[in-house]
Amino acid sequence: MKKFQFSLDHVRDYRDRLLDEETGKLQRLQAERDRLEQQINQLKTDFAQVSEEMRKAQAEGITALELRGFSMQLESIRMQVRELTEQLEAAKARVEQQTRVVVAANQEVSKLDKLRDRQYEDWQAGVRKAEEERIEELVSQSHIRKTAG
Template identity: 30%
Template sequence: MKKFSFQLESVMNFKNQRLENKKAEHANIIAMVNQQNVKIDSLLGKFKGVNFEFNQKKMAGISIIEAMEYSGFLYKLEVEIQREKRHLEVLQKREEEKRAEVVEVKIETSTLEKLKEKKLEQYNKEVQKSEELFIEEFVSRNL
């Protein structure tokens, strides 16, 4: 009997390659989200440090000009933190979309893999049946 060949093998290979590409894209976006979280944490740490320093100086006595500089810098940090948080939200939305794409392509590939398994099982049953018929025929001739 001829060797098993799955007619949709090229389609399955294409889907598997597409799945790997989507997984790589998803991993890149996850890395970007993590990097953005680190950036925000860094800015928050900087804000807390400067704010603590400002409060200490206020208690010790500070000039109005220096207080205005601290206030302006803290405001600038707040604005930057909010901008980076909005950017994080955009990245998180992209990550969710990529995850959905990965799931969709994974479903497509698993469907093809299940179909291939069924076809292989059917092929193996046919091979076994033909071998049994051959053995029966061989035995009946030799009797």
């Protein structure tokens, strides 16, 4: 009997390549989201440090100009955090959307894998049946030779 050939191998390979591409996109989007989260965390750390420096300077006595400088630094950090937070929310939405795309692509590949497995099982059953028929043919030919001979 001929070798097993899954009729949709090309489709399955194509879907698998698409899944790999979509997974790569998801990983890049997750990396961007993580980068934004790290930047926000760093800015929050910077904010705490500048706030502490300002508190210490105020305790020691500072000029209004120095106080204004600290305030401007803090406001700048707040603005950056707000801007990055908006970018982070958009990045999270893109990650969520891409996750849905990857799940759908994975389901398509899984469906084709299950179909391939079913076709392979059917093929194996056909091979077994053909082998049984061949054995029966040999047995009956042997039996005919013994009775004729």
